[in-house]
Amino acid sequence: MIVHVLKRLPVAAVAMSVLLAFAFRVVPGYHAVFTAHGISFQEPDAWFHMRTVHNLLAHFPWRSGFDQYAYAVYPLGENVTTGPFWVGAQLRIRERSRAMDGAASV
Secondary structure, three states: OHHHHHHHHHHHHHHHHHHHHHHHHHOOOHHHHEEOOEEOOOOHHHHHHHHHHHHHHHOOOOOOOEEOOOOOOOOOOEEOOOOHHHHHHHHHHHHHHHHHHHHHHO
16 A cells, blocks of 8 residues: 555655646736736737737638737837747637637527
8 A cells, every 4th residue: 555655656746846836826926917807918928929819810720920010120020930839729728718608698
């Protein structure tokens, strides 16, 4: 019995470390991000990724390769270097949340 517990100890230690790291990352800033008025993005990267997802939703299945509102070179814009996996993952999350909101309001 003790052998089984000792074999599972590293897995439990890693799981506890991951949960503790997640708590340190999320708990302090939770109320600054999720407000009564919606989500308040804290950095320009969040705005950029949401613009990329919005553009993908508007022109699905094609992804934009250019961002005309790029912060560093605003009037000129710049090429988008975000990979399709990240944008696709965000798109799936957004679609599921919209589906859940629609099911809740019916």
